[in-house]
Amino acid sequence: MRHTVFLRFFLPTALAMLTFIALPIVSVLVQSVYAPHERVVIEVENCTPFGCVKSTVIDQEATRKLQEERPLGRFVGGDIYVDRSHLAFGELARAWDGAATWHEFGRRLMTLPFYKALAFTLTYMLFVTPLSIMLGFFVALAVNALPRLLRGPTIFFSLLPMIVTPLVGALILFWMVDSRGIIGSAVQWLAGDDDLSLKASTSLTWIMLIVYGTWSTAPFAFVVYYAGLQTVPQDTLESAMLDGATRWHRIRYIVLPHLLPLTTFMFLIKIMDNFRVFEPIVSFNASAHAQSLSYFIYSDLAGETRLLSSAAATSVLTVAGLLVLLSPVLVRTWRQFGKA
């Protein structure tokens, strides 16, 4: 394809990406280095049906002038990025100096909200990404081995976790794992402990979220692999069979290498998705035990007083984290296509 043709072909997409993806990211970046103006607080008397009390309000006259002069707010540079709610360099240094052992340092690290959220986010991503891809692969192999008649209904049922709206699906499970729900009661019965609660234990909550994440995203891997399996060259498989290759050998030496580009693609997508894990935490009401970076942004924006700069800084850090995580895969892809 000539370059000009390609450019013209690509231009609408590029424009849309610029407007809806690149510009918002720039805007978020700008917002993360500005914070609201300093508020002048004055003491006043407030009267309500329950009587009058001394209280404080923001002096609107004093803040309006500042606001009009510099509508973006005050420039704070990287202050928000390094404050206690984000990278917390000051607290990190103190924890490092104060802690005698690695264990103690880790414990102090986990009291800092950003690192606590990062720990869950990374754990979730590291488990759910390979597990959901593997589960999807095995389901695809199993479905592919079924007689044609049964394939349609099986595919439909295998896709159900993805078809059900995530919030609804998670909510149903949330009720089932309640200590009075069917799964919760079963776990209590199995463990012989009437006070055991999946929702009250941090480690069980993490496991529950990871299992849910694997279950709800495996169908994506299944669909992609199932389509991929249809393209595996049949004559290669047949000649391998003539050479005496077992089913496992055929999967290991023919199917898997053939599907490698798909696997790379899925790892890319899944790492991105799982690093932004959010819905399960909301629908499982799990924020007391597990917070992710996305949940962090949400809670900054959902409070009575919104913390826009903080949310913007976390967003930028999330994007930066993704770039770091994806860089090995991106470099690899770049090299592959560079050679071709």
Next chain:
Amino acid sequence: MFYKVNSAFFLAALLAAGTAQAQTNCGATSGRVNIVGNEFPAIRSVAAQASRCQTGNLTVRSNLTANHQRINLAGMQGNPAEYTSAIVATSSIVELINNNVLRPLDALVAAHGADIPRNQLITIDGRIMAVAFMANSQHLVYRKDLLAQIGAEPPKTYEEMIRIGRTLRERGIVRNPIGGAYQAGWNLAQEFVNMYIGHGGEFFRPGTPEVAINNAQGIAALNTMKALTELMNPDFLTHDSNATSAEWRAGNVAMMNMWGSRTGVLMAREGNQPQVADNTTVGAPMTVGGGRIPATTLWWDGWTVARNVSDDDARATFLALKHGTSPALLNAETMGQAVWMIAGYQPAPVNKGVMDTMAMGAKPYPMLPYMGLLHTALGDGIAPFLQGRKDAATTLADIEAAYRTAARERGFLR
């Protein structure tokens, strides 16, 4: 020409006659009214009553949703504002005042509101910013049959509540006798606010945004909360008011601190087991740690008028909402929906808790510009203590640090 004008006039007269039943003369004939507010029965009734003012040139719309706080500020910042009024409560008015989107109502009250009782007017720095129409609070709700089984009187203090709870558990009557909205986040923070006020604590150094909760009262408040949670369903950190009510309806709870506005449905025979409905009883709020002030907060709900709307729309909004919260609102159906601050209101038994809260001199929830930031920090920070992963002093120190970070970002602290 003459004929045309005449027929238009005739048509208008016909329309007016046709809708006369539903219409009320509220004093405004033109303008745009658009109300945003929380969604529960009392507010639905107010919005419905306000919409009776609708005439040909006066439109009254409303958007009532549990997510009202996510949209009310953005919906009032434009010029003209999308929402001409927000129905707010003690805490949610603060952010609207912080951002200067509310219109002082002094002129409108002087011109059209002479008959609004003075004590309904919310004044901030001497200016009227809202008109309150109902009161709400958390107070004791208990099952009189379960308490009678062990011969206990309803608890007056949290210490008594814990003692009764332990007896109920030991005697095998209820396994998790105490309930409460302890969901991590807003609800959990609210329970700390109650308990801290009950212990006589002050959240900030007077007149400043300097937080001061890491003290003896703060530690005592956390320890009382922990003692309570030991008698709760182990899932307590995921239970908001709705989930707590569901546990109550299932007959699993004997005592709880619950919102007055949510108690009516628990006492109704419709939708509840008779055993639960007939024995659910409302009590006064409890005190804690030998304090005199009850460990709860008083809340008002009220309506406001947006700053960025035309004077005409502001006037129409004022008149429509004044009608929405006038004595005409009260009837057999609406009477029990809330503790109304409206002439002619007669409290039902379900409203006793809120009336007691007012009589006992409970404090209102603090209306400070930076209270929302502390509330959020509390909601995120208390769970590790209740899970046994942090001691009380560290928990409070971490909450203070989280608050200071947020307050610095918002420009309250340097």
